[in-house]
Amino acid sequence: MIPPLPADVLISIIEQLPASRDFEGEISAQTLARCARVNTTFRNIISTPSLWETHHKVRYIYNDERAELQRQTQFGDNWRLRYSARRTIDRNCLVLLDKVIEKRQGRCDHATAIATNCLDAWDVLDIEAGKYKRPLVFCNVNEQPDLSLTKEFWATALNKAILRTYAVRLWGSLNLEGSDAVSFVDAMSATSCFLGRGPKETSSLLNALTIQCKEYLQAKKYPTNPDDPNYSLIDLCTQICEFLRSQDFGAVEAPNFHDMMNLFPHTYLTTHRRTIPLPLVHVFVSVARDLGIAASPVDFPTRVLAHISSPDPTMDDFYVDVFGSNEKAILSLREDIPVLLARQDFQLRSVEDYISPCLAPPMLLRTGRNLLASLHTTVRVPNSLSRDSILLAFSLHVLFTRRQPLISQMFSQVDALDAATFISEALIPGVDQYPIQHGLSVACQGIMEQETREAAVTHLRSEEETSIQHFVGMVFQHKKYSYIGCIYGWDPICLASDEWKSAMGIRNLTRGEEQPFYTCFCMDGSMRYVAEENIQPPFTCNREIFSRLTEVVDYLPKYFTGVIMNETWAGHPKGRFALSPEVQLSYPEDDAIGQAWLELPPAMSQV
Incomplete structure (x- = not known):
């Protein structure tokens, strides 16, 4: 008879089960659960919370903050129970996903049920969509393709709806909790959610850029600590601009100025680093703030600038023209700004409106205007990108201008999935004026009633x-x-x-x-x-x-x-x-x- 292994040895062996988001990770989790059925010893070992921590953190990239706080309060550091709670949500979402695919009738209700989980549902849908990413399936005449292609489509569409719900809720808090409830950097980063790219994707790109910038400054021996006697705030901002140019960030050429991909963080941080002023200021402000610099955007005419607040009371605040930094990065309040305003024929009494640091809402609105301007050029835009951009632009305008006529323009692009998810769950609650909420609700109801009528129709050629x-x-x-x-x-x-x-x-x-x-x-x-x-x-x-x-x-x-x-x-x-x-x-x-x-x-x- 083989003697039983000590518990610590068994734990060490079980810890070798690989944690991943693919099929191998699924098998590992199932193996853990089955081991608990072997005997009391294994059941006690498998109940060790640390065994589940890695599997939880690898599988679940996102979570709904409020729900996660409740799980932490309820389960503490018991990762097995926290993992089990998330898997329960996963199973429910997969059942609802199958119902969404199965038939059109009732689809909006199932989509709403998934969207109410917000980011708690994102990972399981992302994993499900990833299972079926393959080329178009061709079958012989006596065969039928499976539902892989359609399942991937709906899992991806629902995830995009979930990310839009997250983004609009985030922006809605600027109305409900105050304009400083969300940072400019986070608010701008969330615009990529409308193209199905999660906030952590953008934040990881920005974080990686900050790390590269610190290494760049360290290699050039530029001090970043204000207590260093050689520290210069102006020189540091100039060096950040030089670093960004070394990474190919800079002013876009005129023919590509209205390229839609210039306006989304996940693209202007990767493939479209030659872009327009606002995205460059978003990147600059993110890096500068991580270096301890009080940087903010400025809603300046013609191009967005970055405002730098000096901690030294004897030193004037100044501005950074990231877009034009290859010619002159630093602009002074007393000399350069008045000249630039005079060129635009702005009256001095309104100067303060254009030179003060601003919060997220004006920059989001400017993003919306840029999107609509790009759509009205001769540049060919794919239909799906055009629709996503219109929904984003009008969502921002409805949230922050609260203009009733915008609703009918927006709803020319809204489908039943939009109405059932991010509009009902986030946009309507995020607007703090009843007439706008009512107008959105009526428009949503009209879309949903039309969907119900169309879903009930059966076309029989006979x-x-x-x-x-x-x-x-x-x-x-x-x-x-x-x-x-x-x-x-x-x-x-x-x-x-x-x-x-x-x-x-x-x-x-x-x-x-x-x-x-x-x-x-x-x-x-x-x-x-x-x-x-x-x-x-x-x-x-x-x-x-x-x-x-x-x-x-x-x-x-x-x-x-x-x-x-x-x-x-x-x-x-x-x-x-x-x-x-x-x-x-x-x-x-x-x-x-x-x-x-x-x-x-x-x-x-x-x-």
């Missing part, structure tokens, strides 16, 4: 008086304009507004408006409403066409789970998109029609 020639999931070529598109819905007749029909000349079509119309997305990423007489199935449809559509239409996995190909006919491959569960419920007969079409020889499938 019950339509008009013959529906094509099917959801079919790729086509437009007969007149030759672009490639894919059908994701249809109506038996044109249901667009009279204004749209008139503008598009629908009554001039051969079959007029009393023919089926198809909702489609196209190879350029746009969505269109196309008359049946203009739709022509391509003679062949290779894998490249499906892959390209998936690349340019980021919401495609909401409707389709993959591609079913029939490549039996040499040189003439055919394929169709496989319908997601919600589309199968909405168009229950289209899957069979598509499959029958797919099995026809290419020459017979032309309509």
